[in-house]
Amino acid sequence: MRKGMIRLSYRKLIDSTASRLWEQYVFEDTYKEFYLQAQQFDQSGKYTTFQEMIKHIPKADQMHYLVSTAAVGYIRQLQERIPDVTNVFGKPCISFKNFRFEMVQSHIRDKKQHQVAIQFYSEPLIWIDTVDKQLLLAPGDQLEALQMGEEVETDLVSMIPHLSISFFKIL
Amino acid sequence: MEINLTVQDLNNGCAGLEGALVDIWHCDADGSYSEYGGMQMQSTDYITYHFLRGRQVTNADGLVNFISIFPGWYRGRAPHIHVHIYDASGKSLLVTQIAFPTEITETVYTTATDLYTNGEQDTYNDNDNVFRDGYEQELATLTGSVAEGYVLTHAIVVQA
Numbered sequence: 409m410r411k412g413m414i415r416l417s418y419r420k421l422i423d424s425t426a427s428r429l430w431e432q433y434v435f436e437d438t439y440k441e442f443y444l445q446a447q448q449f450d451q452s453g454k455y456t457t458f459q460e461m462i463k464h465i466p467k468a469d470q471m472h473y474l475v476s477t478a479a480v481g482y483i484r485q486l487q488e489r490i491p492d493v494t495n496v497f498g499k500p501c502i503s504f505k506n507f508r509f510e511m512v513q514s515h516i517r518d519k520k521q522h523q524v525a526i527q528f529y530s531e532p533l534i535w536i537d538t539v540d541k542q543l544l545l546a547p548g549d550q551l552e553a554l555q556m557g558e559e560v561e562t563d564l565v566s567m568i569p570h571l572s573i574s575f576f577k578i579l
Numbered sequence: 580m581e582i583n584l585t586v587q588d589l590n591n592g593c594a595g596l597e598g599a600l601v602d603i604w605h606c607d608a609d610g611s612y613s614e615y616g617g618m619q620m621q622s623t624d625y626i627t628y629h630f631l632r633g634r635q636v637t638n639a640d641g642l643v644n645f646i647s648i649f650p651g652w653y654r655g656r657a658p659h660i661h662v663h664i665y666d667a668s669g670k671s672l673l674v675t676q677i678a679f680p681t682e683i684t685e686t687v688y689t690t691a692t693d694l695y696t697n698g699e700q701d702t703y704n705d706n707d708n709v710f711r712d713g714y715e716q717e718l719a720t721l722t723g724s725v726a727e728g729y730v731l732t733h734a735i736v737v738q739a
Contacts, residue, residue: 440669444602447671448663470626474614477629 411537413548415575416502416530418490421512423523430491434482439522441478442514445471457521458514475524476509483507483526490528493571495563496542502565503547504528529574542566551579580723582645585734586637586664595641596739598667603645604632605660608694610653621653636667649687649729650679652700657707658684660719664737672737678710678717683729691725 426435446461447453449468455461461468489500506529515521532548542564550560582603588596606612609623613631617624631650635643652658660677681703688695704710710717716736723729 443669444600444665447665448602448674451671451674453671470614473627 410554410579411535412579413532413551413577414535414573415532416490416493417572417574418493418502418528418530419570419572420491420526420528421523421570422526423512424520430482430485434479434524434526435522437478437482438475438511438524439514439519441475442471442511442522443516445474446514446516456516458511472509472511475511479509479524479526483509490530493565493568495565501563502533502545503531505531532577534579535573536562539564580647580649580728581730582647582660583730583732584643584645584662586641586643587734587736588641588739589736590738593736595637595639596737597637597639597641599637599641599672599737599739600634600665600667600669601637601643602632602634602663602665603660605647605650606653607631608648608651608696610651610697649691649695651695651697652684652688652702655702655708657681657702657704657710658700659707659709660731662735664735666739672739673735675735676709676717677719677731677733678704678707678714679719680721683721687725687729 422431422434424435426432449465449471450461455464488503488505490502490504491500493500493502495501508527510525512523512525513521514523534546534548534551534554536544536546538544544562545565546554546560546562553560584601586596586599586601587593604612611621611623611625613625613628615621616626631647633645635645637643650658650660658679662675662677663671664673665671684700688697688699704714719731719733721729721731
């Protein structure tokens with residue numbers, strides 16, 4: 409009845425409409441860093457948008473990584489729990505260690521156009537079953553206990569927009 | 580090495596500029612930069628490393644203070660520190676480089692050979708392609724010794 413071992417991935421977009429404080433901090437600080445880096449990569453001030461810089465400036469794609477340094481401290485505050493993805497009690501319950509930060513778009517004179525994305529990848533999870541459109545999950549490190557017939561702790565998690573199953577392994 | 584930089588505003592009688600963001604970076608003792616490499620100019624790949632880069636905001640006197648190491652040198656350039664100065668809003672004011680007095684770099688590279696293993700620099704300020712048009716404004720003052728460490732003092736004029 410176990411379906412398999414999976415990893416969930418959640419793509420969190422952060423833009424000027426960010427309402428929660430954590431998102432606003434990430435938005436503000438990554439914009440500031442983008443603005444500094446943009447003036448470093450394009451010292452003549454020829455380009456205004458991130459897209460133009462990526463297209464015309466060699467190595468401008470390093471900005472994804474360089475701007476991420478402004479978000480890393482906030483990502484640490486999440487204490488390895490993927491945000492927004494909660495169990496039925498509304499509590500974040502999915503662990504992550506890996507993430508990928510990406511500049512989506514930005515403009516050096518118009519902060520409203522700034523948008524970044526953080527893709528969170530969960531640690532391995534045992535997908536036990538699907539209960540009323542919710543995934544019944546147990547932590548991947550509980551596989552042996554489960555196979556031994558022991559009782560393991562589980563969570564029921566709803567699929568939400570931008571949440572996907574990115575890796576699957578048959579057990 | 581202690582690095583003391585004063586940012587002065589030409590538009591305000593060269594008074595110290597408060598709140599300016601001073602971003603500096605330089606190479607390590609071997610001549611390699613972080614966030615860079617894996618190419619002909621620098622074969623060591625330090626693209627995903629952050630080191631010997633720092634930012635500080637100037638105080639009311641326009642002063643910032645960094646603690647770093649004495650930079651090494653790499654082929655084709657005289658020893659230098661890169662500087663990018665931004666105003667408090669993050670707008671770029673000046674991109675420049677700081678030059679070193681040759682007698683001091685020569686002393687370091689030929690006596691502190693346990694740490695600096697590349698020997699004498701191959702390029703001097705007078706024939707460096709950045710500094711050779713005149714480096715009076717870029718030349719820092721250094722005091723100290725290999726045993727005691729060095730203190731670098733320099734003033735940079737911007738138009739805020």
